[in-house]
Amino acid sequence: AVASVVINRWLDGRWGSTIARVIYSPYQFSPAGLIHKTTPTETNYVAVDHILKNGSILPKYCLYFRSGYCFSDVWEGYARYAQIDDMYFGYFTADKE
Numbered sequence: 001a002v003a004s005v006v007i008n009r010w011l012d013g014r015w016g017s018t019i020a021r022v023i024y025s026p027y028q029f030s031p032a033g034l035i036h037k038t039t040p041t042e043t044n045y046v047a048v049d050h051i052l053k054n055g056s057i058l059p060k061y062c063l064y065f066r067s068g069y070c071f072s073d074v075w076e077g078y079a080r081y082a083q084i085d086d087m088y089f090g091y092f093t094a095d096k097e
Contacts, residue, residue, distance in 0.1 A: 001082070001089055003048050004056035005065050011056075012063060058082070058089060061096045065089045 006022050006029075009015040015022040023032050051057065062081045066088050080090045 001058060001084055001087065002065060003051040004058040005063060005089065007051055007056045008058060008060050008063050011060060059091075059096075061091045062089050063091060063095060 006019060009022045010017075010019050015025045015028065023029050023035075056062075058081065064078065067086050069088065077094070078090050078092055079096075080088055082089045
């Protein structure tokens with residue numbers, strides 16, 4: 001689902017014209033600076049390949065995710081779309097319209 005957020009942001013265009021620019025946009029994906037220290041698992045490769053080949057598993061308006069708390073609890077104007085474990089995926093309500 002995180003890969004879907006990246007693809008949705010890339011297609012949206014507000015975070016950059018390439019996937020790399022989306023991932024490394026300032027203050028967006030804080031773990032991006034640790035990518036060089038991470039060894040992906042086979043499951044990670046399969047998930048990302050699926051998204052790249054088939055498109056996002058989230059609606060195109062789902063452009064955000066948070067861990068540990070839901071959007072509607074903290075950010076006015078944002079709504080939760082789905083929860084996977086302790087990750088919340090959501091959208092700004094104006095983006096859905």
